[in-house]
Amino acid sequence: MRRFLPKKSLIFFPRKSCDSLAGELRLQSAMAVITSIYNLLSKRRFSSARELLRSxxxxxxxxxxxxxxxxxxxxxxxxxxxxxxxxxxFREYSEAGMFEESLAAFEFALQNFGSFDQRSCDAHLRNLKKSRKFEQSFNFFRRVLDLDRRVPISVQAMAMVLDGLCKSGETKRARQLFEEMLERKLQPNVYSYNSLIKAYLDSGDPSSALEISAMAEKNRVSRNAATYAILIDGFAKLGKTHLAEKAFDEMTNEGVLPDVHVLTAMIDLLCKSGDLKRAFAFFDEFVDRGLLPNAHTYGALVNGLCKRGQMQAAEMLLHDLQSKGIDLNIVLLNTLMDGYCKKGDFEKVVDLQAVIEKKGLQLDVYAYNTLACAQFLMKNSEEAKRLLRSMGERGVSPNIVSFTTLIDIHCKEGDLGEARLVLKEMEKAGFSPTAVSYNAMIDGWVKKGSLKEAEALLKEMEGRGVVADVYTYTSLIHGHCVLGKVEDGLALFSEMEGRGLMPSVVSFTAMIAGLAKEGRSEEAFQLYERMLKAGLSPDDDLYSSLVGSLYT
Structure with a gap:
């Protein structure tokens, strides 16, 4: 027969006692392991000691x-x-991401042994950078600096810390550290210079980028292909084509051999500036020299062709890419989809969706946005809305373009209430409405003849710091003129110009048509002349309405 002890005989240890016992057991275990490690180290069996410690x-x-x-x-x-x-x-704690413990080991070593291994410090900084602990990385480096050479400083450590500061947007602090290194007679390597150059270009400061590049030359630090790739790409993004080309010429004169990143940056620059002929000549020249283009290189060329509407040439280039063993990726296929969408070949856009899915690629937010746009323009508004609504279910977060496209679809369908709900949903997702978002709703209310709601939206957007653009004014001018409120239309036209906005063909057409409809032919013809002087080309219908106004 089983016997049970009465409840009162059960022994409960206080929690404090349990914690104390656990701590004592950990200490005994640590002592046993440390003793074993000492034995292994005395026999110079460093690998075995490290494995035991790691375990x-x-x-x-x-x-x-x-x-x-x-x-x-x-x-x-x-x-x-x-x-x-x-x-x-120290290394094991650092590898495990236990940075506070690794710092404690570091301080213990300094206190008891007076120095520390430089390579271990470099490894620690690499781990901090990998974990994006940029502030801790800077603080550790600063601690090493303050030790006044008790721990040697490597140029690699300096480069890692500088790069971390630059990546976290701390360009000013990175520059201060850079200058301090120079004052201490510690010459940064080319990677430090490159990090600062890129940070300045990313923040839109080409002058400071050029200053750092010139400093490298002055300090006899050889700029490499990566330096020039950063300069060319950065200048291109800022629209400084002449500076990008100058950087390439400088690289050639210095005898620095371009790599695939330089090749891609230059081709992207030439394509974006519309010089496709030179871009392809550049591509052929460097392929002949043995430089192997990658998917990004082909992507720049494909993008250039798609922007020009040369879709057949773009497809041929993608076939060439695949023949060289480079597989199609979602970015290349997105570029192709966008090109066909802009050209009005919406069936091709839908066909490419099937290609993407057949390849097992995941549709991203750009693909969903393009597909939705194509479906809407094919008059399949329900499918367009379904695509935009379903992306979240597939783990793809909508962006501001997704929300704005959905707002535009609802507005064009005349469902302004639903459009307003999407606007609120967009704000809830963390996106601030733009002029494009408001323009879609303003245009929707104008088409319904509800100028009061349209003007209320204009007031709302400006109250939120969203600046009205030429499309905003054009919708409102058109609305007022259609309802015969020509004076209000003229006031808006004047206000638009007073804000430095250049009226478009549609702006002029709406205003001229409004004046002509009211029989104000002299004012209409004056505005027509201004339109021609501005280099804008009206259509035949506008001229007919002008002539017709002479007989009203």
Missing amino acids: FMAQNPAPPFSSIASTVDLSEKKRRASATLIDML
């Missing part, structure tokens, strides 16, 4: 440094072995 550290939770520090033998006899042990601990 011990893999416990969950890993023991804090404080529980191990008390077991370290600081006697003269074990000094070298203990220094090695602490170095190993």
